[in-house]
Amino acid sequence: MNESIRNISELDRVIHEPGRLMIAALLFAVEQADFLYLQHETDMNKGTLSSHLSRLEEAGYVEITKTFRAKIPQTLLRLTPAGRQAFEGYRRNLKAAL
Amino acid sequence: MATQEQVQSYLEQPKRYYNIDGLGEISIGVMMLGFALISWLQASTPKVSLWNRQSSFFVCAALMLIVIDHGAKAVKKRITYPRTGFVEYRRDAKARMAPMVLGAVTAAAFGFLMKYGRVNPAAVAGMIVVPTYAYGVARAVQWKWLTVAVLAVGSGAIASLPTGLLASIARDAVAGPKSRFTPDMVGSWLIEALFIGATIGVSGGITLLRYLRETQAPEGAAE
Numbered sequence: 001m002n003e004s005i006r007n008i009s010e011l012d013r014v015i016h017e018p019g020r021l022m023i024a025a026l027l028f029a030v031e032q033a034d035f036l037y038l039q040h041e042t043d044m045n046k047g048t049l050s051s052h053l054s055r056l057e058e059a060g061y062v063e064i065t066k067t068f069r070a071k072i073p074q075t076l077l078r079l080t081p082a083g084r085q086a087f088e089g090y091r092r093n094l095k096a097a098l
Numbered sequence: 099m100a101t102q103e104q105v106q107s108y109l110e111q112p113k114r115y116y117n118i119d120g121l122g123e124i125s126i127g128v129m130m131l132g133f134a135l136i137s138w139l140q141a142s143t144p145k146v147s148l149w150n151r152q153s154s155f156f157v158c159a160a161l162m163l164i165v166i167d168h169g170a171k172a173v174k175k176r177i178t179y180p181r182t183g184f185v186e187y188r189r190d191a192k193a194r195m196a197p198m199v200l201g202a203v204t205a206a207a208f209g210f211l212m213k214y215g216r217v218n219p220a221a222v223a224g225m226i227v228v229p230t231y232a233y234g235v236a237r238a239v240q241w242k243w244l245t246v247a248v249l250a251v252g253s254g255a256i257a258s259l260p261t262g263l264l265a266s267i268a269r270d271a272v273a274g275p276k277s278r279f280t281p282d283m284v285g286s287w288l289i290e291a292l293f294i295g296a297t298i299g300v301s302g303g304i305t306l307l308r309y310l311r312e313t314q315a316p317e318g319a320a321e
Contacts, residue, residue, distance in 0.1 A: 025108030037183025
């Protein structure tokens with residue numbers, strides 16, 4: 001099989017979806033961020049963003065912590081070590097495929 | 099399919115977010131004005147005064163940086179995080195060391211050039227600040243190229259000011275016969291630091307005003 005095609009087939013499907021790729025990249029560059037930040041930076045509505053985050057959480061790539069900031073609920077998000085590894089792997093495969 | 103450029107752009111987005119409220123620029127502006135103030139105090143007080151001790155300079159600079167850092171964090175906590183979200187940047191040693199090493203090398207090169215090269219401080223500062231600002235800030239926000247142009251033209255104009263005029267600003271400067279810093283060099287640095295600080299500070303102020311006008315904290319919860 002052509003190596004380039006094999007690299008494409010090896011791309012992580014969870015991260016490959018454009019919305020989730022954006023979320024993963026944004027979280028990869030920081031220690032943690034809240035839901036509001038992701039909503040602002042991705043321009044997604046709450047429902048879409050929540051659904052992508054649930055998918056990433058199911059895959060074990062994102063850790064979601066519910067907390068309070070000055071009595072206001074805050075959802076903190078961070079990539080887990082597995083999420084960081086998966087994102088790095090995705091970038092490697094993408095580079096090799098293109 | 100996503101391209102590597104797209105992914106790289108996403109990865110750089112959090113860095114750009116730091117100045118979404120203009121506070122990054124305001125901090126740099128205040129820092130430059132602070133350095134101008136310290137330099138002015140050094141230039142206008144006797145050589146034996148407290149201000150001309152090297153330790154005083156480092157203490158003042160450190161205190162200033164701490165105040166700026168805490169001030170920026172306090173403002174972000176009250177204004178930015180409730181409006182467009184909270185970000186905690188990575189704390190790994192590599193990410194922290196890179197800008198510190200770069201800053202130290204640049205400061206050392208600047209100091210070396212000033213001390214031994216007898217070059218115009220305004221020209222050198224302009225050559226450092228203009229490309230750094232263009233890469234770090236203007237690349238992401240189109241209208242900031244206007245600030246780049248102002249910085250470039252202003253630094254060039256300050257560098258071309260007559261030596262006599264620059265020397266008159268710091269006539270009583272501590273630059274004695276043994277000093278390598280002549281009064282015109284001190285004067286040139288003072289004006290350049292004031293100019294850079296004011297320009298970047300005003301640019302950051304405009305960004306902050308626009309940010310306040312265009313954003314609003316979502317009703318109820320931050321989610």
